[in-house]
Amino acid sequence: EVQLVESGGGLVQPGGSLRLSCAASGFTFSNYWMHWVRQAPGKGLVWVSRINIDGSSTTYADSVKGRFTISRDNAKNTLYVQMNSLRVEDTAVYYCARMNTAMANDYWGQGTLVTVSS
């Protein structure tokens, strides 16, 4: 069974940093591109970032470019996102998601809440 489990969310002050993790199981993690998607409270889904199978290629939404860094450790079956210079508007539930060959996100984690507030 495919499972994605996010962790690392919490309360952080504006300007602070946080690293989220996504532990994958039930599939060959190193064969799949992975994404981070976020959802602010009561709002819609917003794509954040994606990484290819070996981490050599990454892309970011303009809203997080230069502040967030996506990475992966295929030996540990884990996806990460390092979030620096956090802003109030980064407050959201952050989901990791697997991307299939059709470029759709076919499996999602349960999400982890990041709250940026003073």
Next chain:
Amino acid sequence: QSVLTQPPSVSGAPGQRVTISCTGSSSNIGADYDVHWYQQLPGTAPKLLIYGNSNRPSGVPDRFSGSKSGTSASLAITGLQAEDEADYYCQSYDTSLSGYVFGGGTKVTVL
């Protein structure tokens, strides 16, 4: 303001057919990128409903169908059921943004 435009809400009685539109542009749907649809039940993570414009993952009822034409796509739900009350999102890739984009979401209400 989302790159892909969806109606905020649609509603229908049990058993009826409802459709949700997803309007893009020449840099995403019109550039021949596929459209995918997700269902998000209250308090849960999104679930893939339709991929590659019209394909259903295993386990998704055939009451759900997708189509694409030009710069738009549509999701149809036939035989609407109470359990279909959820938020629905379309997604594609945008070449101008070099990234993936979602619609703003549509809340489906079963009357």
